[in-house]
Every structure is written in structure tokens, then in C-alpha cells.
Amino acid sequence: MPDLLFSCSDDEHAAFAPPILEACRERGLDIRAARVALNPAAVDYIVFTPDGPVSDFAPFTGLKAALSLWAGVERIVGNPSLTAPLCRMVDPGLTAGMVEYVTGHVLRYHLGLDAVLAAQDGEWRPGLAPPLADHRTIGILGLGALGAAAGGALAALGFRVVGWSRRPKQVEGLECLSGEAGLIEVLMRAGILVTLLPATPETENLLDVTRLAVLQRGARIINPGRGSLIDEAALLAALDSGQVAHATLDVFRTEPLPPGHPFWAHPNVTVTPHIAAATRPGSAAQVIAENIRRGEAGEPFLHRVDRGAGY
């Protein structure tokens, strides 16, 4: 009977524990679950978020895996006390939500919806008609589960989509570039740029003064990935100069974004409160239970983190 420890917030425990235990039962797994480990050495799996109490994994000497409820693992991946396999959450519900957010905001920019909503003054302006999507190039930085799905949805709507990943990767239906030269090419071509990279030392301030200057003048940026991907001061300067026409930002270095932060007041920034993609308990529970089943059966884990790469 595997021992499972939940280390997350009270709200997360209330939302996730029941469907996870149910999904384990459906797989014939008889689980003993707790929120406090009386005997850490006996714990087989920890289901965790950085909002839970466990930060020192050393006492969990028999740990088979640490299973994250969050897609982003930057706050755990560098923890030297965690030596057991670490698995990220790749939740189909989270992916669906991200695709909806990205597609919605890309179409908002493409159709000029902000201008349409502002043009309710009685003047008929047929010039608001947009070009077709096949005249618009969308750059997607990051071709993981989220970037690949968002890029595919945009391509299905007719947009020209060019994706980028640090290491070469192929995603069906998308033009995929990689490496530093590929990054510069994507930045030069994208009218709308979507950033869906993980937070790693290599992606810290990926969009800095130099790279923002490579964009087409008047490009738009959508960042539902990680706040650390963008140099905030450089972005604000690019917005002020018109080099970047508009930015829609869902993630920030400090969350909640402080009330006095200049992003809130900037006329060309839309702040969304980290709502692009939330893990959904029902579908996430299936991923956790499946990984426990795999661990018990000695099969390889799903979505195991490459500690060297950081994601």
C-alpha cells in the first residue's frame, strides 16, 4: 500500500485530494494518503506545490517520485534535497485553457477588438476591417505541450505560425526554428509574439533590450508563460517608444502584481491576473494517478523533469 503525502495549500488539498484518490482507486491502487508525514522514510510519493510546507526532501529517504501539481517547476528544480524523480503537471485541461487564452488574445489583436470596442460613438468606420489571418505571422517562443497546442490552433485558423525552441524540435503543421539565429528570425517575422517558455536561467530576460529591438516596429506581445522571460524595464521602454505597440501579460516576477507597478497604468499594457491556464483537478488527478501506477509497476514516469535543462 503506497504512502502518499500531500504538501500544498489547504485550498489545493481540498480541490485535488478527492479526485486524485478516486483516480487511484479507478486504477486499483490502494493508497494511504496524509498531509503530515509521521514517518517520512515511509513516504512513497509527494504530491506538491511550492505553496505547501515541504521544502527539505532529505527525510523522505524512500521517495519514489515528487509529483508537481503545477506545470512550472522552477521553484523546486534546483532544490538539492530532492533526488527522487520529479514530474511536472501536463494537464489536458491546463493545455485547453492556455490554447483558449492565446487564441482569444491573438484574435483580439488580429481583429483590432480594442479599437472596435472604443468605436461605439455613432461613426461608421468600415476601415476597421482586418486583413485575413494568412497575412499575419504569429511567433511562438517555446514548443512544449502548451506552445505546440497553441501554435496548432492558430495555424488551424489560418495564421502563419513560426515556432521556436532552444533545441531543435518538430511540431506537425508548424514551421519550427531553433537556436540563437532561429530566435532572431522569429522575432523579425512575428507581428504577434507569444512567449510560452519555462523559467530557467537560460530564459531569464530572454526578451531584453537587444531582442525587443529586433521585433518589427509595432509588434504585439502576449506572455502567458513566465514573468522572468521579459526584462520589464526594457519592455516598458519599448512600449513608450512604440517599438512594441501593445503587450498582454498574465505572469509577473511578483504576483499579485503590486498595485503601483507601471504595467497597470500603461495604456498599451493589458494585465491579466495569472488566469491563462489553471490546473483542473479532474484531469490533473488522472495524470497524478497514472504516474503512481507507473511508479508501482516500475514503468517510466510521464512528464519527468530533466534536471539539467530545468523543465
Add this chain to the structure above:
Amino acid sequence: MPDLLFSCSDDEHAAFAPPILEACRERGLDIRAARVALNPAAVDYIVFTPDGPVSDFAPFTGLKAALSLWAGVERIVGNPSLTAPLCRMVDPGLTAGMVEYVTGHVLRYHLGLDAVLAAQDGEWRPGLAPPLADHRTIGILGLGALGAAAGGALAALGFRVVGWSRRPKQVEGLECLSGEAGLIEVLMRAGILVTLLPATPETENLLDVTRLAVLQRGARIINPGRGSLIDEAALLAALDSGQVAHATLDVFRTEPLPPGHPFWAHPNVTVTPHIAAATRPGSAAQVIAENIRRGEAGEPFLHRVDRGAGY
């Protein structure tokens, strides 16, 4: 050598005549084109819009077909002087534009973008996170080329889509209902209703007081179809009572919509100036040229209007 008469506005002639003649040349058709018919009996094809001078087709005794540059033919279909085959425009560019408009405004409602854009005051509101698309039912009234394509794009994004047409019709990937009972069912189930029916005597005021009352309280309406589909007074009353939460309207009984019309000032109406889908000269020219080729070869025309049905 077939004789072609253009009967449309100057702007339309300037935009469409060159690509149409080019597309005819590509098909090996040697065309003699004019804007004024010196000998009406010799005209083989009229490429027209209601903005052109021809309204009496009786003198065109040798006419092989009247080829509309517009998708909507309600201003010509009842003209008793036109006895030759009448063909509508079904332009792939127009369809693409309509899919983009419908998908963009459905996602705008789904993601609550108007509220997001209004919430830039420094307060972090994680409650703005929307449900997933598979919790949202979209009703599509009209399953012609435009309705079918828009419904398919929404279904691909994960929305529950239920389509309706007067006569039974099947569209792959969509639940399709028909008849009066089917209409009531779609109205009852749709959280967001998209109207893409043609303007005919049967669809005049389709959404009237009675049918608007069948909608879920707080439903949203997107009308990129025809202004005549909606009883304007009934819609304004439903908006005032909250029965309909919001309407996005692209087409009107009078266009341009007069500056004093109550739609402009209503806080829960977005007016767009008939921009959902414009015929694109390049792709439309291919449709016209193909129909001329078919006429010369004695093959059946594309998109021929059923005069009894009105579309």
C-alpha cells in the same frame, strides 16, 4: 468570345475587374468585358452587385448567368426580370474572414475580455479565470458555408457546438438540429448564439420577442449574418431586462447604422461596421471565372441560388 457586363460600383469594378479578367485568361477564356451594354441581347454574363445600375434584366435576352459578387442575394432573388441562373458568391476568403470574426467574438465573450480590459485598476482579480470551452455551448443558426465553417472552428477549440438549419443538414463534427422544435432547443441550450442565416421572408425577425424569451437568461448574441434576422425593438427590450446580456452586431436593416440608433449608445451592444466578412477580390475572381468556364462548357454552375428558398 463571351460578353461580360460589370454592373457594380466604381470601387467594386476597380477592385474586381482586373483579377476576374486575369482569372479568365488563366482558364483560357477570351472575354470581352464592358461596363455599359451597347447590345444587351449579346451579353452572356453579368457580374453584379446591388450597387450597380442594372435592375431590369429583361433586355439581356441571351444571358447565361448573373454572377453576384456578394454572398447575400436578397436584393436580387425576387427580381422577376431575372430568369437566367443566379449564382451567389461563396468566397474562401470571405469564409475565412467570417470564421475569424465569429471565433474572435465568441472567445471575447468566453474569456470575458471586456471585463479583463476594464480591470486595469491595480486590483488583482484571479476570479476572472473563465471555465473551459467544453463547458460552453455555442448555438449556430444557419449551416451554410459560413455557419458550417465557423461551427467547425469553434468545435476544434473545444466548444460544444449545436447548429441549426431550417431543413435537415449534417455537418461533420457538429450536432445539427432543424425545424421549429430544433430551433427552440438550440435557443434553450446556447450560452452564445451566432446568427448566420440568409435574409429571406422566412428568416425575417427570426429572433423576435417570443424566441428571445426562450434563451437562457444572460445569453449573448453575435449577428454577422443579416440585420433582418433580429427584431430590433425586441432585442433592445431583452438587453434592457438582462434576458440578453450582450449583443455584438455587424449587420443592420439600414447601413451605415444611423448615428442616433439606440444600438450605438447601448452599454451592452457592440456595433461593428459590416466588417465580419468582406469578399476578397483575388479569391472571388477565381469563383467568377470558374463559373464562366462552366457556363461555356455546359457544366452546372457553382453556388447557384435556389429561387424558391431564396438563397
